[in-house]
Structures are given as structure tokens and as C-alpha cells.
Amino acid sequence: MRVVVSGGGTGGHIYPALSLIKEIQKQQPESKILYIGTEKGLENDLVQREGIPFKTIHITGFRRKISLENVKTVVRFIKGVKQAKKMMKLFKPDVVIGTGGYVCGPVVYAAAKMRIPTVVHEQNSVPGLTNKFLSKYVQKVAICFEEASSFFPTEKVVFTGNPRASEVKEINAQAGKSSLGLQENKKTVLIVGGSRGAKPINDAFLSIVGEVGGKDYQVVYVTGNVHYDAVMEKVKEQGNPDNVIIKPFLHNMPDVLGAVDLIVARAGATTLAEVTAIGLPSILIPSPYVTNNHQERNARALSSKGAAILRLEKDMDGSQLLEDINKVFTEDGKWEMMKKEALQLGVPSAATNVYQLLKDISR
Structure with missing residues (x-):
């Protein structure tokens, strides 16, 4: 199985992704993983320290009030989608999962538009903007708290728990x-x-x-x-x-x-x-x-x-x-x-x- 994983910003998004990757490698030692993050995010250090193939795109998050920076973010999102599509054309993933953080936005969106099976994993009881946006395009939404289910399309929700628990x-x-x-x-x-x-x-x-x-x-x-x-x-x-x-x-x-x-x-x-x-x-x-x-x-x-x-x-x-x-x-x-x-x-x-x-x- 060839899997693209994306998640960044905080350890709460990155550590579950790393735990999942360990499980994939345990279940299928021949599997291939590509992690897509940002250059300045914590994932740049944590993922590469684990020896996992890692590529970056440039993206920032939306601000919750009207700002010129949001216009710049839209431009970066469009560029990020193009970058992610190029990466996936080369890697040819069987499935793509986003574990949270704004980097997942262009990566998972690009995969969905390429008709690659996609999942977002929401760790918290109240989801962030990125996962709520992506839930419209992905096949499944994995959750850790039952309280999160009301924020997503019912038919897409699957209760899985947080992969970090397995550690x-x-x-x-x-x-x-x-x-x-x-x-x-x-x-x-x-x-x-x-x-x-x-x-x-x-x-x-x-x-x-x-x-x-x-x-x-x-x-x-x-x-x-x-x-x-x-x-x-x-x-x-x-x-x-x-x-x-x-x-x-x-x-x-x-x-x-x-x-x-x-x-x-x-x-x-x-x-x-x-x-x-x-x-x-x-x-x-x-x-x-x-x-x-x-x-x-x-x-x-x-x-x-x-x-x-x-x-x-x-x-x-x-x-x-x-x-x-x-x-x-x-x-x-x-x-x-x-x-x-x-x-x-x-x-x-x-x-x-x-x-x-x-x-x-x-x-």
C-alpha cells in the first residue's frame, strides 16, 4: 500500500500521524509512505528524525478576521494544490490521509480532485477549519470523540480513536x-x-x-x-x-x-x-x-x-x-x-x- 500522510503545526497533529505510519509499516512492511508537511513546521524535524520520506509545500492558515493575509493564503493554497498534485503524480498513492493542520488543506483537496481515496483524522471534540472544509471532499472522517460527529456528514464519520493511544x-x-x-x-x-x-x-x-x-x-x-x-x-x-x-x-x-x-x-x-x-x-x-x-x-x-x-x-x-x-x-x-x-x-x-x-x- 502506498500512502501519503499530511499533518502539521502542532504535535497533536503530528504524533498521531507518526503512530499511524508505524502501524502501517508493522502491518505491511513493504508499504511506501510519503509525508507532506511544511518547511517551518514542527513536522519538518519530527518526521525526518524518524527517517520517513518527507516533502514540503508552502501554506499558511486563515485568520479568523478580515485580513490581507487571507488573500495571500488563498494564493498559497492554489499553489499548494498544484505542488501536491505533482508530488502525487510521481508517488501514485493508493490513499491519502490528513491528520490536521492547515498543510492538510491543499494536500487532501488535491488528492480528492485526483479521485484518490481520502480520509481526514480529527483528534479533538471540536474540529478545526481545515478538517471541516475537507470533510466535504473526502470519503471518510475518522474521529476520536463522539462529540465531533455532529460537525461532519453523518455517512462519512467513523469512530477510530487516536493512533497515539497505541503507543x-x-x-x-x-x-x-x-x-x-x-x-x-x-x-x-x-x-x-x-x-x-x-x-x-x-x-x-x-x-x-x-x-x-x-x-x-x-x-x-x-x-x-x-x-x-x-x-x-x-x-x-x-x-x-x-x-x-x-x-x-x-x-x-x-x-x-x-x-x-x-x-x-x-x-x-x-x-x-x-x-x-x-x-x-x-x-x-x-x-x-x-x-x-x-x-x-x-x-x-x-x-x-x-x-x-x-x-x-x-x-x-x-x-x-x-x-x-x-x-x-x-x-x-x-x-x-x-x-x-x-x-x-x-x-x-x-x-x-x-x-x-x-x-x-x-x-
């Missing part, structure tokens, strides 16, 4: 514990605000780090590279408790997720795919700075089922965070119930599901 099926929890020096017989909380960190989560935790030092659980606190030095200075002022482990970034996140008992995090689609796949209880603090407030919608999909505690950023402070952590660990049956509900929402076979969808519609 955590192969976790090594013991390796995760060893890499951080965690104590075996203590409950562990992982607090993380994304690769660049989240200052409101940092501030909330710093206000209670002294109290956390007296608890019978341990905390792994990932600050983000940008905030690490400033956080360490403040933690040292409070005695640097022995049960608090602070890191700027984790490169082995799947293994660490398997080693902890509770996560405090934003509500990005990739994070939620991972935690539901392994049934990890969560306290979710969605970013209010994302398109269509989709992180809050993502989080509510879990909190409404009892798999997570949802706290809006405006309502979060140190005392609330400490209260929520204590509730999960001390309230009778709370942790067990959250784990059970998270597992029921998880789709660990998601990568296989998307692969099978591509196989079914490929020419």
Missing part, C-alpha cells in the same frame, strides 16, 4: 520508575503542562510545594524547558522536598505514564488518548488559549463520565489542586472508579482501526 500499549512502567528514581511503594502524581510548560499550573504547584513535602505520595513535576530554572529557584527556597522530583522535559513519557497513579495536565487530544488507553485518572486544566476552546470540550468528555476532574484555569490555585489530589487518593473508591471509567473511554487499538479504514477504502 502506550508497549509501555515499560518499571523503566519509567527507574528513570526517575521513584519509590516503589508510594503513590505518584505526574504534573505536566506540555513541552513548554504552563505558567498557571507552575504557579499553583509552587504555592503548595512545602505542603506536598509532608504528604505520603510522591510528585513528578515537569516544568517545561522555558520555566525550569525559575521554578527550581523557588523550590529551593521552600526546602526542595525529597518526595518532589522536578524535570524540565520527559523524553520517555509513555513509560512514565505507566509508572504513575494520577496525572495533572492540559487536555490536548494526544494526552487524553494516552491516559484513557491505560486507564490513568486525571485532573485536567484545559488551556483557554486554543481554537474553539476545544481543550475544555475534550476534558468534559472525560469528566462527564467520571474519568477525570475538570478544573478551569481561572478556578485553579494551589489549594484547589492539593484538595483534588488528596480527594483522588483518599476518598473511598475514587481512584478505582476513575481508572475504570478512563479505561472504558480508551481505544488502544486506534492505530489498527485507522490502518484498516485506509486499507478498506484504498484503490
